[in-house]
Amino acid sequence: MTLDRVFTTLRGALALGFCYHAAAVAVSGLLPAESALAERARPVFATYLRVTGNMNDWAMFTDRPAFRRFDVTAVAEFPDGSTRRYGPVLPGLEPYDGSMRALKLFVKLGQNSENRALAKYLAALEQAILERDGVRPRAVALEFDTEVFQSHAEVTKTGVLTEKRTYRRALR
Amino acid sequence: VRSASRSAIWSAWGGFHDFWFRAADARVYGLLRITLAAAALLNLGVLWPERYRLFARDGSLAPLASLRDAWQPGFYSLFHDFGSHLAVDVTFGVGAIVLVSLLLGIAPRLAAIFAWLFHLNYTRWAFYDLTGWDNLLRGSFFLLAFFPAGDPYCLEYRWQQKPAPQTRPRYGLLLLRWQVLVMYLSTVWLKADNFHWRRGDVLGYFHASVFSKVDLSWSFRFPATLAFVTYATLLLELALPFLLLSKRWRALGFALGLALHGWIGLTTEVGIFSVVTLATYPAFLDGDDLDRVDAWWQTFRGRVLGSS
Numbered sequence: 001m002t003l004d005r006v007f008t009t010l011r012g013a014l015a016l017g018f019c020y021h022a023a024a025v026a027v028s029g030l031l032p033a034e035s036a037l038a039e040r041a042r043p044v045f046a047t048y049l050r051v052t053g054n055m056n057d058w059a060m061f062t063d064r065p066a067f068r069r070f071d072v073t074a075v076a077e078f079p080d081g082s083t084r085r086y087g088p089v090l091p092g093l094e095p096y097d098g099s100m101r102a103l104k105l106f107v108k109l110g111q112n113s114e115n116r117a118l119a120k121y122l123a124a125l126e127q128a129i130l131e132r133d134g135v136r137p138r139a140v141a142l143e144f145d146t147e148v149f150q151s152h153a154e155v156t157k158t159g160v161l162t163e164k165r166t167y168r169r170a171l172r
Numbered sequence: 173v174r175s176a177s178r179s180a181i182w183s184a185w186g187g188f189h190d191f192w193f194r195a196a197d198a199r200v201y202g203l204l205r206i207t208l209a210a211a212a213l214l215n216l217g218v219l220w221p222e223r224y225r226l227f228a229r230d231g232s233l234a235p236l237a238s239l240r241d242a243w244q245p246g247f248y249s250l251f252h253d254f255g256s257h258l259a260v261d262v263t264f265g266v267g268a269i270v271l272v273s274l275l276l277g278i279a280p281r282l283a284a285i286f287a288w289l290f291h292l293n294y295t296r297w298a299f300y301d302l303t304g305w306d307n308l309l310r311g312s313f314f315l316l317a318f319f320p321a322g323d324p325y326c327l328e329y330r331w332q333q334k335p336a337p338q339t340r341p342r343y344g345l346l347l348l349r350w351q352v353l354v355m356y357l358s359t360v361w362l363k364a365d366n367f368h369w370r371r372g373d374v375l376g377y378f379h380a381s382v383f384s385k386v387d388l389s390w391s392f393r394f395p396a397t398l399a400f401v402t403y404a405t406l407l408l409e410l411a412l413p414f415l416l417l418s419k420r421w422r423a424l425g426f427a428l429g430l431a432l433h434g435w436i437g438l439t440t441e442v443g444i445f446s447v448v449t450l451a452t453y454p455a456f457l458d459g460d461d462l463d464r465v466d467a468w469w470q471t472f473r474g475r476v477l478g479s480s
């Protein structure tokens with residue numbers, strides 16, 4: 001076998017390896033996280049996935065959406081007992097505009113009061129309010145004004161699709 | 173025996189090699205390059221008004237960036253160190269130049285690599301606020317970076333008056349087809365055991381929600397029709413990649429895909445996902461398809477010009 005043929009064969013093997021690897025990585029995303037196969041396959045591809053960013057997460061609208069209407073504002077309480085409302089969007093404490101990415105962000109932040117992301121976001125809001133008004137608020141919360149779809153049992157019982165729900169998310 | 177097994181190994185090798193690297197019409201690669209670059213430019217245009225909110229160090233996602241250690245492999249983004257408004261503008265400017273270069277076919281390999289890096293960079297930073305089309309664009313550009321570069325639609329061949337390659341190995345097309353197949357099958361796989369998808373009312377909720385531009389909450393008055401349409405959507409998502417793969421049913425696959433994604437594109441707030449998905453469809457074409465479209469176009473043009 002000539003050196004030239006060795007190189008050609010090696011190059012071909014590398015290219016074939018890449019193709020089969022890329023195909024296997026794509027299909028590994030189909031494996032349910034709780035399956036025994038995923039437990040074995042995921043670590044094999046984990047580093048490659050993180051470096052290339054080729055995550056195959058296609059969980060889009062796998063359940064009914066939660067909100068018929070969604071709005072959010074930031075509410076700050078000051079040491080003198082006063083309360084002020086601000087737009088929750090950084091930079092500039094801009095009002096929530098309902099864009100798809102803003103919606104996704106605030107829906108995730110509003111899921112509960114015990115997530116690290118919410119704590120970090122509220123701290124950044126507090127800093128932005130201090131920079132704008134010169135006073136550090138005593139507490140900041142996100143206030144969600146929404147219309148949510150009722151449970152299927154409730155819709156069947158009452159015939160009413162949604163209910164209004166206003167709730168706050170602040171640090172505990 | 174030794175000679176026979178060696179011959180069998182070489183024969184298998186040849187088979188695998190031929191499957192992936194058989195010649196494909198280079199125009200298909202050209203069309204795919206153009207559609208993906210155009211879809212990515214549209215995405216960039218949508219991101220542009222939100223760029224400071226999403227990527228600047230005083231933006232909404234900056235406080236969340238520290239949820240990940242930037243120095244872990246796979247987490248670093250340029251926005252960790254260059255988060256001023258000017259730096260964000262420059263990054264987006266470079267992204268736009270790269271995508272226009274890819275669209276026109278000027279240094280397409282380099283442009284594809286930088287297009288992937290642009291998408292990788294912003295998705296790493298904005299990991300908390302990603303969408304399905306970010307994933308699809310990033311994955312497609314990764315593959316595009318490994319595609320055979322150069323096709324008859326590249327402007328650089330015309331400028332340099334060099335003959336453009338007419339065929340290219342088909343592995344890039346196969347990988348992208350596989351990616352699209354997995355995407356469609358995943359969505360069906362994940363939806364099929366959901367209560368509302370199984371009940372057949374999920375589309376009613378969807379078109380009554382914040383994600384829809386048209387309010388179809390009245391559709392709940394027709395539960396049987398709603399269930400039929402919901403199941404038909406699932407069936408369509410399951411069938412589409414196979415229709416596209418089949419030479420015989422491909423035209424139907426394109427028509428149904430266009431109808432499904434056209435509906436999503438026009439009536440929902442996630443329309444850009446449809447554009448990006450449709451941008452991957454040329455991967456399913458072959459040279460015969462392009463010849464047919466070309467012949468149809470010539471006839472159509474001849475008739476229109478002839479009648480005017």
